[in-house]
Amino acid sequence: xxxxxxxxxxxxxxxxxxxxxxxxxxxxxxxxxxxxxxxxxxxxxxxxxxxxxxxxxxxxxxxxxxxxxxxxxxxxxxxxxxxxxxxxxxxxxxxxxxxxxxxxxxxxxxxxxxxxxxxxxxxxxxxxxxxxxxxxxxxxxxxxxxxxxxxxxxxxxxxxxxxx
Numbered sequence: 001x002x003x004x005x006x007x008x009x010x011x012x013x014x015x016x017x018x019x020x021x022x023x024x025x026x027x028x029x030x031x032x033x034x035x036x037x038x039x040x041x042x043x044x045x046x047x048x049x050x051x052x053x054x055x056x057x058x059x060x061x062x063x064x065x066x067x068x069x070x071x072x073x074x075x076x077x078x079x080x081x082x083x084x085x086x087x088x089x090x091x092x093x094x095x096x097x098x099x100x101x102x103x104x105x106x107x108x109x110x111x112x113x114x115x116x117x118x119x120x121x122x123x124x125x126x127x128x129x130x131x132x133x134x135x136x137x138x139x140x141x142x143x144x145x146x147x148x149x150x151x152x153x154x155x156x157x158x159x160x161x162x163x164x
Contacts, residue, residue, distance in 0.1 A: 031060020032152055033081060037073040037096060038088035043116065044068075046139040047086055055145035058161050059152055070094035077103055082111045083155055084148065089117045089126070090137065097122070101129040112151040 034051075038044045044066045053061050065080065067073045070091075077085065085103065087096025100113045112132040116139070117123065126134045133147050153160055 032062045032083045033065065034062055034084045034086060034148075035065050035067065035073065035076055035080070035082045036086045037067050037070075037091065037099065038116075039068055039091040039093075040088065041066075041068065043088050043090075043137065043139070047116070047144070050139045050141035050144045051148060052145075056149035056152070058158065059149060059156075070099055073099060074102070077107060083152055085111050085113045086148075087113060087115050087131075088137070089115045089122060089134075097125055097129045097131070100126070100131045104130040112155055114147065114151060 036044045036047050038047075048064050048066075051062055051064075055062060065076060065082070067076055070093075073087070076082075085100075087099050089096040091099075096115045097117075100115050103113065104110050113130070114133045114135060115126045115129065115131040116137045117126060117134050118137050120136070123134050133151055135144050135147050150160075152158075
């Protein structure tokens with residue numbers, strides 16, 4: 001993990017940038033830039049671990065930017081180019097559901113937003129917040145990459161690979 005300059009995210013946690021994504025796709029080309037927001041570093045780590053650098057062979061390498069506070073997330077979304085935003089619905093004091101609604105209302109051509117929810121009953125709230133998808137916490141490493149790949153392919157206009 002590389003730190004963005006010497007910047008500290010609000011709350012004293014370093015904002016980390018795992019690289020910068022370019023437009024190209026391919027196995028080694030940086031292709032997808034993802035913001036992962038949670039007040040819990042273990043949740044952020046579980047998302048990144050579940051997705052890894054190559055969650056889908058046709059999408060190129062994933063680069064992750066982590067943040068721990070709502071003000072840091074908003075600042076990063078305002079200035080950064082992201083292909084996907086992953087927000088923890090259980091983050092405190094500002095949850096990912098409210099943050100999803102805010103960025104969808106305020107960001108022109110907002111990237112897709114995936115919200116992590118602890119209770120399946122909260123899926124309706126994620127829909128109201130205009131999240132593009134939901135995933136369960138604790139993170140399921142077998143399911144999360146497929147959900148993320150679908151969102152990214154839709155965003156980039158890439159058809160899913162066909163079976164051989």
